[in-house]
Amino acid sequence: MSKREAIERLLNPESIAIVGVSQDFTSISGKPMKNLIRHQFKGQIYPINPKYEEIAGFTCYPSLLDIPGEVDVALIAVSSKRMMQILSECEQKNVRSVILFGSGFAEIGEEGERLQEEVLEKAKKAGITILGPNCIGLLNVKKSIPLGFSTSFETKEGFLSGNVGFASQSGALGFSLFGLAQEENIGFSHVINTGNQIDLHTLDCIAYMLEDGDTDVVAGYLEGIPDGEMLIRLAKRAKTLKKPLIVLKAGRSEIGRKAAMSHTASLTGSDETFQAIAKQYGLVTANDVDDMIDLMKVFSRGKQSNGNRVVTISNSGAAGIAMADYSEPLGLELVRLPNETQAKVEEIIPSYGSALNPIDITAQALKEQHIFTDTLEVLINEDEVDVIVIQTTFGGELGQKICKKVAEIDKTTAKPIIVTITGTAEITGEGRTILEKANVPVYTTSYKTMFAIKHLSNFSRFSRGQEPDQFEDGGVQIEENIDATGIWTEVRVKKELDSLGIKIPRGTLIKDRAHLQEVKTNVHYPVVCKGISKDVLHKTDAGSVKANIKDAAELEEAYESIVSSLHVYNPDADVEGILAEEMLQDESVEMFIGVKEDPQFGPLIVCGLGGIFVEVLKDISIRRAPITDKEAFAMLKELKGYPLLEGVRGGTTRDIQALTDALVRISQFASTHQERIQEMDINPLWVFEDGKGIAALDGIIVWKQNEETVAKAKPLI
Known part of the structure; x- marks a missing residue:
């Protein structure tokens, strides 16, 4: 069974066994059974616990093997x-989809991690797909099928279905967010909590929801x-489908990363890297629960904008x-x-108002409510407004x-209309509800x-964009068979x-006297x-640079002098020689280009101001390699130091x-x-006057080999 088929079965079961009810x-x-009864699950419910003969009118069975019918999902x-033991019974009963609620796995340490590995190995051999462990469950909102014990399942008013799908590694946060969003009339299709995600993980669930x-x-x-x-594949697929993919990524701080480890045994990567990937591939990022709900609200409406003109x-x-x-x-x-x-607009609003943007229609609209809506109808026909x-x-x-009139007008136009209503729920709540029920975003x-x-x-801009241009090597061929050690x-x-066609200064490596x-x-x-040695990478620190x-x-x-300094700095250094290189005199801007292999996303290319500014200012831009000419230019434009390249205040254009x-x-x-490749660093890279090119003055590449080799390399940033 594929993961997609497994998720389909988990969301649409016809028979459910609850082991340990x-x-x-x-x-x-006890809550999973209570919730299924509360929301009138129409399929078969099989409670399992040898302590009881029946629960709430349902026959209770001693084990899975005693159930007379088939079982789609086991909780x-x-x-x-x-x-x-329970997995063995699932295998014998041909139960292929299970949700593990319990904790006590990888999140508690080595012993739990070993057990988790054993459970996964057993499940794979038996052809069983697992959601969890350490999870609260899932909810098919459209069919009102709650499989789990979330407090959000205990609502007496039922669930508001809609077009938002949500996969959350955290159950408590995920279903709390769901409950808050429901209060703001945001409807959902599915909500899935993955917990320790030893088998099905958040990205599997996102892949299902995208389709x-x-x-x-x-x-x-x-x-x-x-x-x-x-x-990255899911982000590209989301763009093709024009479906926003909103991500709230935890573990951005060092403390947050440690907390994530103790919570769900997850390894979190650099937030800086994640944000760069999100920007490059069009992920919509949220910083907290409020952001996530605000974004769900505006995107669930389905309208897009033609630009950023407000x-x-x-x-x-x-x-x-x-x-x-x-x-x-x-x-x-x-x-x-x-x-x-x-x-x-001036014909509609009072003379003491303002038709400039922002338009001030004044408190006169208290007496003449048409002022609001008449002004709105003028603006929806203005092409210069997005x-x-x-x-x-x-x-x-x-x-x-x-609010009723705004909701009516909103239905007549593809142009997004967003409403801000400030005031207490007692005074403005009913108007806000009118807009929410009409699917007009209101904040x-x-x-x-x-x-x-x-x-x-x-x-909207990203989803309208064309696919990136294919890489054009400009006649430069990348050699694959090199000594990458x-x-x-x-x-x-x-x-x-x-x-690669990148200019370097003329130089001679002097090997001996x-x-x-x-x-x-x-x-x-x-x-x-400059002294050249793989054992002395910080040349200035070793006193192995002499200029002019x-x-x-x-x-x-x-x-x-350099030979002497190298031996003092590191007596065991293997010195290749002393590089005597022409000293370039042209005025330039110092930049750097780096490469770093990220364990999650592969090779990343980084650029920024070079020299000492790399570590001091950390004015950098990051993309996943390879990039196109357009993406490279966009990287430069992102830098705070970009005006130095353009020629700030009459300066030279580079x-x-x-x-x-x-x-x-x-x-x-x-x-x-x-x-x-582990790491590559070209610093400084001089950028000369427009038309005169660039020159790489220094560089290092560290190839993946062993920890000892990598440890010798200086950090990229």
Whole structure:
């Protein structure tokens, strides 16, 4: 059975066995049966516990093997120590889908981890698919099938079905979020908690939901990313289907990462890396539960925006100012209305109002409620406006009338209309409910509104975008059969860069004193001398760099000084020689390009300001390799230091195209040698005046070999 088929069965069972069920419906082992009865499950329920003969009118069986009919899904609520026995019974009974509620597995340490591995091995041999352990269960919202013990299942009002699918590694947080979202009239198709996810994991559930016809928005809470490549494939699939994929990733801080380990035994990666992957592949990221609900709300509506041009209508000048303050940092444009449209608005609003954006219709709308809706109808026909925001504090009967009219107008246009209603639930709640039931996104603060619009605009732009251009090597071929071992020092790295079409300074590696005498009169002075050794990577720290050497005499002196310094710094250093390299004089901007192999996502390419600024400012941009020319340029544009390349305040424009080409070629090199390359660092990389190219002044590559080799390498950033 495929994972998709297993999830389908878990969500749509016709017969359910509850192993370890209790007559106490307030207990964890009693709640699953109580919830199925409460929501009138139409299939067969088989309680299993040798202590009882019947529970709530249902025959209770001593074991799975005593059940007369077939069992689609087994809910297992017994201790972890009995798990192997229960799995054997599942195998004999031909039960192929199980949910393990119990804890006591990998989250408790080595002993639990061993048991978890044994359970998984047993299940695989028996052809059994497992959800959990250490999970609360799942909910098919459309069919009202709750399989688990979440408090959210105990609602007396039933579940609001809709088009949002949600997979959560955490049960408590996941179903709490579900309950809060339901209160805001957000409907769901499915909610699945994966817990320790020893078999089915969050990405499997997300993959199912993306293909589900009842699901238009997919969300996931992840403490760890079980498969980086799969996440990228799902992001690409989401783009093809035009379904937003919203992710709340936990474990962003060091403390958070440790907490995630103790919680569900998950390994979490660098948040910086995750955010870069999200941006590159169009994942919608949330920072907390409130963000997730706000995003579910705006995306479940199904409308997209044609851009980031926003207009806001408000009966409060201060509220309009708040919108304006939030728009710029969130990348939104409060668009200037065309004169003709502005004139139409001026005919509707009081003379003491403002038809400029943000539009202030004043409190006169208390008497003339049509002012709000008439202004809205003008704006929905304005092509220069992508999203319309209505801000109001009106409550009571007036607020309800305005909300009803807004809901009616919203149905007539594909343009997103977002409403902000500030005020207490007592005063404004009924109007807010009218909008929510009409599926019009409504928020309580200006920031929440603009945050949602930012992500709607970004996703709409990304989903409209064409597939990235294919990599074009420009005639440069990447050699695959290279000696990818150990540490490549500067000389070997520069040879590779030269083959990639990246300029390097002219230089000579002086191997010994005899060689020095041969070459000292042929060197192009002035030069810089550097000691080359895989055992001494921090040249400056070792005193093995001498600059501005003007003649042969100074070269001999520099040679002796560097050799001496290297032996003092590391007596056992294996010295390849002393590199005498032309000292470039042209004015430049120092950049760096790096590569890092991420355990989850593969080769990442990084760029930023170089030299000492790498570690001080950490102004960097990251992408997964390989990248296209457009993606490389976008990386540069993201840098705070990008104006230095453009020529800030009349400064010299740098050769941005040459730098972009270098990023593309190095990313292709990293991709070609993925799983072999550990780290690559080109720093500094000088960028000269536009048309004069770039030059790599230093570099290192660390190949995957052993821990000892990798430990010698300096960190990329």
